Amino acid sequence: NYQLLTPEGEQGVIISATPGLNATYIGAGPTEPTFFAHTFELPAELWAKATQAGQHLAISSIIHPPPVSVPPTIKSRSRINWYLADRDVAQRYPGSRAILLDQAGFVRETSTANLFAVRDGRILTAPADTVLPGICRQFTIHFARELGYEVCEMNMTTDDLLQAQELFTTSTPYCLLGVSRLNSASAGLQFPGPVTEKLIQAWNELIGVNVHEQLREIARRRSG
Incomplete structure (x- = not known):
């Protein structure tokens, strides 16, 4: 997503891992961990x-x-x-x-x-x-x-x-x-x-x- 960043901006990156899908919603059976990442423009005004x-x-x-x-x-x-x-x-x-x-x-x-x-x-x-x-x-x-x-x-x-x-x-x-x-x-x-x-x-x-x-x-x- 770097091409979406404005010239004055900075990006944050969040990398997450979860145990996988919830059996309550998908039923019984094995699940695999889920890994994903997302980016966001750093809200510098907060600091x-x-x-x-x-x-x-x-x-x-x-x-x-x-x-x-x-x-x-x-x-x-x-x-x-x-x-x-x-x-x-x-x-x-x-x-x-x-x-x-x-x-x-x-x-x-x-x-x-x-x-x-x-x-x-x-x-x-x-x-x-x-x-x-x-x-x-x-x-x-x-x-x-x-x-x-x-x-x-x-x-x-x-x-x-x-x-x-x-x-x-x-x-x-x-x-x-x-x-x-x-x-x-x-x-x-x-x-x-x-x-x-x-x-x-x-x-x-x-x-x-x-x-x-x-x-x-x-x-x-x-x-x-």
């Missing part, structure tokens, strides 16, 4: 404003899916848990996306991204086996260690978030994006913080473009 103003996050009362029910390391297209978490925080903190805690109260990830906190010079993030181990997460950890930062994969608490000097998330559309507000407060959070800025620069150098400027330009052109 463009946050590249300059920062994103707003809030801790949801909806918990992270228990690992005994859904393995946290898989990318599931069943998004009901994340939808409910986002709806929960939107009612209390309009314009915010959800941070999910697990059953023990440890910080896991947001509804769409991996989450990092910068506290007292260290970069904290949830252990890889408790969240979706995103590619952008892995690259960001590599960049941070190359820059000399201590990266701790650990069971973060809400206190780690509340006492953090910086928060940022990682996800494919924007690589890395800083947070300017947690719950209803921005006090104590630096945006963009020095660690966040250095890591964004590392991403820009790897890709060869200014990722956030590109998102803003695509968003401007898409808006017409």
